[in-house]
Amino acid sequence: MTISRSVVLFSIVFLLGAEAMAQITSGKIVFERKTNLYKKFKDDNVKEWIKETDKSKVDYFELYFNDSMSMFMPQESDLKERMSWATSKNTTYQNFNSKSTLSIKSVWGEQLYVQDSIKKREWKITEGKRVIGGYTCRKAIWEMNDSTRIYVWYTDDIVPSVGPESFCGLPGAILGLATEDGGVIYFAKSVEVAKPTIEQLTPKIGRNKIYATAELKVKLQKDFGKNPWGKAMIKDLFSW
Numbered sequence: 001m002t003i004s005r006s007v008v009l010f011s012i013v014f015l016l017g018a019e020a021m022a023q024i025t026s027g028k029i030v031f032e033r034k035t036n037l038y039k040k041f042k043d044d045n046v047k048e049w050i051k052e053t054d055k056s057k058v059d060y061f062e063l064y065f066n067d068s069m070s071m072f073m074p075q076e077s078d079l080k081e082r083m084s085w086a087t088s089k090n091t092t093y094q095n096f097n098s099k100s101t102l103s104i105k106s107v108w109g110e111q112l113y114v115q116d117s118i119k120k121r122e123w124k125i126t127e128g129k130r131v132i133g134g135y136t137c138r139k140a141i142w143e144m145n146d147s148t149r150i151y152v153w154y155t156d157d158i159v160p161s162v163g164p165e166s167f168c169g170l171p172g173a174i175l176g177l178a179t180e181d182g183g184v185i186y187f188a189k190s191v192e193v194a195k196p197t198i199e200q201l202t203p204k205i206g207r208n209k210i211y212a213t214a215e216l217k218v219k220l221q222k223d224f225g226k227n228p229w230g231k232a233m234i235k236d237l238f239s240w
Helices: 005-021 213-224 228-237
Strands: 027-036 056-065 069-074 091-095 100-107 110-117 123-132 135-145 148-155 173-179 184-193 210-212
Touching: 100 228, 110 213, 123 148, 123 173, 135 173, 210 213, 213 228
Parallel strands: 110 210
Antiparallel strands: 027 056, 027 184, 056 069, 069 091, 091 100, 100 110, 123 135, 135 148, 148 173, 173 184
16 A cells, blocks of 8 residues: 555654654753852942953853753863852752752862752742743742842743752743842853763762751851851852
């Protein structure tokens, strides 16, 4: 029996369309983070030690993920970084099956390992929408505290509930994030379908000491809490 040409063409078009509409379950997202240093360091004399031309600092990160694990890390670069001290660059692993997270925080050249449970955030999903990287995203809001809101934009075209830093808990991947004052903004620059290995998504701890969040805060307060720079560093490390 011969299948007609029209049926063959219809089948090809159908399969291509289904593939195009298929949701992403694993991959890599590159994020650009812009930090307004004048808003971060709310010091009356900040303009004396940070020039106007340097007030906006840009950092890049990579997020690797599958349906149960993710790793968010600073993007490697051979370029010499200006004002590297001005922003923190954490690496964060999340395991959604065990509901655990492990962050590697860089404190003036020392790598500190912090383990905790995945933070639960109460999200308010709105009707607001925007397109980021070719994906239609919906706006959601998290009341971080009485005076600060975090705005995010997520897409359900990317199934796993992942995002920059430790952000998650929405029905899809977060491609955009901004603090209420616009002091810190993350936007996805590219999305790539990929299959990261379990080894990539699993932290290599070795013999490093693992801190609980509260334990590390006490240590850093003791070591650096009396210094204005130390206070700013501690606040930045635990801002999320």
